[in-house]
Amino acid sequence: MLKNKNTLSRRDFLKATGLAGAGTFVSNLMHSARASEETWSVPTRPFGKSGIDVPILSFGGSLNTSMSPLLLRQAVKWGVTYWDTAHSYMGGNSEKAFGKYLGKFPQDRKKIFLVTKSWAWTLEEMTRELNESLERMRTDYIDLFFVHGISDISVIDDDTRVWAEKAKSKGKIRLFGFSTHSNMENCLLGASKLGWVDGIMMTYNYRLMHSDQMKRAVDACAKAGIGLTAMKTQGGGQVTTASERELQLAGRFLEKGFTDAQARLKAVWENSQIASICSEMPNMTILMSNVAAAVNRTELSSRDKELMLQYARETRSTYCAGCTAICESAVGVRVPIGDIMRYLMYCRSYGDRDGAVAEFRKIPIRIRKQMADLDYSLAEQRCPQKMAIGRLMREAIEKLA
Numbered sequence: 261m262l263k264n265k266n267t268l269s270r271r272d273f274l275k276a277t278g279l280a281g282a283g284t285f286v287s288n289l290m291h292s293a294r295a296s297e298e299t300w301s302v303p304t305r306p307f308g309k310s311g312i313d314v315p316i317l318s319f320g321g322s323l324n325t326s327m328s329p330l331l332l333r334q335a336v337k338w339g340v341t342y343w344d345t346a347h348s349y350m351g352g353n354s355e356k357a358f359g360k361y362l363g364k365f366p367q368d369r370k371k372i373f374l375v376t377k378s379w380a381w382t383l384e385e386m387t388r389e390l391n392e393s394l395e396r397m398r399t400d401y402i403d404l405f406f407v408h409g410i411s412d413i414s415v416i417d418d419d420t421r422v423w424a425e426k427a428k429s430k431g432k433i434r435l436f437g438f439s440t441h442s443n444m445e446n447c448l449l450g451a452s453k454l455g456w457v458d459g460i461m462m463t464y465n466y467r468l469m470h471s472d473q474m475k476r477a478v479d480a481c482a483k484a485g486i487g488l489t490a491m492k493t494q495g496g497g498q499v500t501t502a503s504e505r506e507l508q509l510a511g512r513f514l515e516k517g518f519t520d521a522q523a524r525l526k527a528v529w530e531n532s533q534i535a536s537i538c539s540e541m542p543n544m545t546i547l548m549s550n551v552a553a554a555v556n557r558t559e560l561s562s563r564d565k566e567l568m569l570q571y572a573r574e575t576r577s578t579y580c581a582g583c584t585a586i587c588e589s590a591v592g593v594r595v596p597i598g599d600i601m602r603y604l605m606y607c608r609s610y611g612d613r614d615g616a617v618a619e620f621r622k623i624p625i626r627i628r629k630q631m632a633d634l635d636y637s638l639a640e641q642r643c644p645q646k647m648a649i650g651r652l653m654r655e656a657i658e659k660l661a
């Protein structure tokens with residue numbers, strides 16, 4: 261649950277191309293942002309049937325960097341008032357950073373749509389984590405509380421519903437839901453049938469949003485009135501790429517006045533069923549760039565979208581789509597292939613090796629020891645993205661162990 265999706269692609273792009281135009285674009289952006297700083301206001305969309313409007317850009321708090329009150333203050337000024345964190349992020353320091361801000365500017369609490377998550381295994385433990393989150397963030401209530409990172413809707417059972425209703429009746433949470441980056445489509449479809457889930461945050465980007473399965477799942481949630489927040493919208497992969505097509509696409513967007521990272525945000529915002537994008541914004545440049553994309557009403561052309569889709573298809577074997585039910589059942593030992601793919605992405609796409617290593621080391625040592633020698637051929641045959649799973653698992657051991 262980490263890291264910056266925007267910096268690396270931009271950094272890599274600048275490094276790979278050395279395009280003076282790109283640098284000029286960013287400095288022009290900074291200049292125009294300064295000029296219009298007072299007037300920027302991120303648009304809002306309804307969050308499902310909650311009756312709450314949220315900004316289309318949400319401040320993600322999972323980065324291993326300090327979230328300075330200055331950065332958060334500027335986010336509020338620009339209307340980035342949907343803040344996302346988790347009990348586990350940065351060992352609790354993410355929630356504490358939000359708490360520090362809210363302690364200093366208590367008048368802003370009502371403006372903020374505050375989200376946190378719990379990875380607890382039991383409902384008792386989830387209650388303990390919720391109470392701790394409230395304390396850390398110096399607030400009486402959480403606007404939206406998520407069960408963190410589910411991969412199967414069966415964990416959101418009737419006991420969970422009773423827990424959520426109780427927490428709501430006590431005024432500790434306003435809305436309840438879950439986040440998911442594995443088997444997202446099935447989790448969304450399942451939630452749409454439950455009738456009591458308020459919100460979901462899921463992996464969703466230009467690579468995933470066009471499949472029939474994802475479209476059906478998002479439609480079902482929209483019809484059920486579930487608020488949807490997209491995460492991992494940059495579609496960063498497990499294998500580093502710097503293809504000619506990638507550079508051409510980046511150049512095309514720059515000519516239109518966007519960076520490639522901004523274009524990827526725009527692709528997701530094109531779907532009005534998505535209430536918000538959660539993005540890690542560790543510094544003013546990225547905050548500014550994302551806000552600029554949010555306030556800019558210029559839409560991507562159909563050719564832009566076609567080219568993005570074409571690029572996604574050409575590079576599919578570099579990107580894990582999170583369909584872990586397919587590959588993990590094809591390997592004898594319970595290797596969390598999807599999680600390991602995500603850690604590789606943190607390392608290679610977000611540039612956060614330390615965070616990736618920390619997550620990788622949470623995998624039981626017994627499984628880590630077995631991983632290298634397993635036969636992944638059946639999983640590779642079944643993988644719709646045609647990923648070199650065996651090679652990537654061995655690379656994970658080499659890079660992250």
Ligand code: SF4
Pocket residue numbers: 579580581582583584585586587588597598601642643644645646647649
């Ligand atoms: S490795 Fe392939 S099958 Fe497994 S989750 Fe990723 S894309 Fe899906």
